[in-house]
Amino acid sequence: MKIAIIGGGEGCLNLIDLIERHTFKEIKPEIVAVADIKKDAPGLIRAKKSGMFVTHDYNDFFEKDNIELIIELTGSMDIYNDILAKKNNKVRVIAHTTAMLFWEISDILSIQEETKQKLQETEALYLAMSDEMIQEEMVIISPDYRILDVNVALLKRVGMSREKVIGRHCYEVTHNHDHPCKGDLHPCPLREVLKTHKPSQTTHIHRDKDNKKLHHSISCYPLLRNGEVISVIEIAKDITKDLQLQETLLQQEKMVSIGRLSAGVAHEVNNPLTTVLTSAMLIHEDMSADNPIYEEITTIVNETLRCRKIVKSLLDFARQNRPTMALNNLNTIVKESLVLTKKQGSFHDISVRSDLADSLPRIDVDKVQIQQVLINLIMNAIESTPPGGEAVISTRYTPDIDVVELTVQDTGKGIGPEHLDKIFEPFFTTRENGTGLGLAIAHGIIKEHGGTITVKSEPGRGTCFFLQLPITIKDNHGN
Ligand SMILES: Nc1ncnc2c1ncn2[C@@H]1O[C@H](COP(=O)(O)OP(=O)(O)OP(=O)(O)O)[C@@H](O)[C@H]1O
Ligand SMILES: [Mg+2]
Structure with a gap:
């Protein structure tokens, strides 16, 4: 539909804008001409720029045969009546008041559109906050450190419900503190964002519901309205495993x-x-x-x-040579290692005994090296256990993960928590004559066999070394 407008004021300008921006479903309106007696009328200038026909006399419209609708925006009844008298039958006319009415309706509709868009945004945010798949923790915080919303990942870590968390201070929930984070080790990213209005990044140590330490990389982004930070969104990623x-x-x-x-x-x-x-x-x-x-x-x-x-x-x-692998029964290696260490056991008055699985599938290992590991573990147990104590070597097969397992359990003095993560390091020893290489060698050998060696210890009660060796070759000759 080709439209001509009389009156090039703000209304005309807005109408040109609206028609250009909006996609119409049924009719395709197009403004083709604008008339105004004032040369500097904004609508007129705009129309000229867009290549429309412009004139100072609306009578020129009647010479154009493509105009289908004339909109009168000056508000003059004289002009309106004049147009009605002069126009041909095919041309329709809208008066200033009717145009105003449509204008207001379009305003209401665009407000509704805005509300709909806002609702959609809110719904998207709500979905993001309740999405179980999002691993990163998300929290929206007001400038006074109060939590406005959190996602499922954060709730799971702190072990609290959404209702318990919302409205509380972020530092209470994530750090169990009664004051905001500070200092070089734990700078507050929120404060930084409030100061600079720019995103900020830091790392924090948080605790989970079981008080386990977690390293989090935190990114904080401002949410701005009219240049003011109304809230910030904090996204924390668990980087403990990476570290x-x-x-x-x-x-x-x-x-x-x-x-x-x-x-x-x-x-x-x-x-x-x-x-x-x-x-x-x-x-x-x-x-x-x-x-x-x-x-x-x-x-x-x-x-x-x-x-x-x-x-x-x-x-x-520092052994460079690779292990010489062959199928062996772990029970046999244990029995031979016991023969070799028995004398040391009785010398220290420690009973060294075994509790072996009836049947074990054979494993592909370097027998000498595994024996070296066992002797190291048994000697450690003997050397750490006071007279009268015992060391038990057990074996078993765990079919669901297809590994052969071995434990060396003693009733000795145990290992203090401060030493527990050092014992596999080369040269770490607490013995007067130790080299501190026994466990480092054992660790290297077991790793080379694709297995694992771990330890659990209770000071004063005893220590248990736990080995898992994978079954890499299917063997039906277990005994
Ligand atoms: N069964 C155990 N009970 C208590 N502490 C242990 C036990 N096994 C190892 N440790 C601790 O781990 C340390 C390191 O053990 P590792 O076998 O590597 O070296 P070491 O026994 O000190 O010296 P060596 O090289 O002669 O074996 C020991 O010094 C001891 O503190
Ligand atoms: Mg040792």
Whole structure:
């Protein structure tokens, strides 16, 4: 529908805008001409820019045969009546008052449209907040630190209901504090956003409902209205596993460099040490016990033997050769390791016994290396247990995860929580004559076999080492 407008004021300008912006379903209105006696009428200027026909005399409209509708916006009844008298039958006319009425209706409709859009936005936000799949924690906070809304992930971590959380201070819920976060370690991202009106990012340590430490990477975004921060949205991502992985990688790198260094030193020291030991043993053999330096030579021999043991452990630790795999029954390896350690057990008055599974599928392992691990664990148990105690080695098969499991449980002094995460590190020892390499070697061997070794300990009550070795080859000859 081709439209001509009389009166190029604000109303005309708005009408041009409305028709240009809106997509009409039924009729396709198009403004083709504007008339105004004033040259600087805004609607007229706009129409000219858009390439429409403009004139100072509406009578020009009657010469155009494409106009289907004339809208009179000046409000003059004289003009309206004049148009009615002059127009041909095909042209329709809308008076100023009718145009106003439609104008107001369109206003109401656009407000309704806005409300609908707002409702849709609110619904989207509500859906996001209740979506179980979103792993990141989301919380909307007012500038006075009060929680306006939270998502399911956060509720799950803190173990509270939405009703209990909304309205409370964010620092109470996420940190159990009675004051906002502060300091370099725990800066408050909300305060930063309020100050700068820009997004801010930080990391915090939060606790879950079981008081377990979690590292969170927090991003905070301002929600602005008229240039003011009305609230902020905080999104927290759990990066605990990423940090642990990073730490493990660092630890592995450390192990590799210690291994290389140790191998180099051990290799260099090994030969001269053998010469010292052989010479000292020769002197010792030829010497009678009443010789004044007999005791000193004995010390030299014993201490050199101890050095040899350390060097051997270092070489084992830095061992480059890959394991020689063969199908073995873990029960047999346990029995042989018990024979080798029995003497040490009775020497310390510790009963070392086994509680073996009746039948175990064979596993593909390097027998010598697994025996070395077992001897290390049994010796540790014997050395950590006061006389009269016991060490029990058990085995079992867990079919649902297809692993053979072994535990070495003692009734010894246990390991303090401050040492628990250090015991697998090379050179960590609490024993006077220990090298601190036994568990580091065991850890390396089990890892190389695709298994795991973990520990649980209760100081004063005992320690339990737990090994899992995967069944990589299906074997029907278990016994
Ligand atoms: N069964 C256990 N009970 C208590 N503490 C233990 C036990 N096993 C290991 N530990 C602790 O772990 C540390 C490290 O053990 P690891 O076997 O690596 O070295 P070590 O026994 O000290 O020396 P070595 O190299 O001679 O074996 C020990 O010094 C001890 O503090
Ligand atoms: Mg040891």
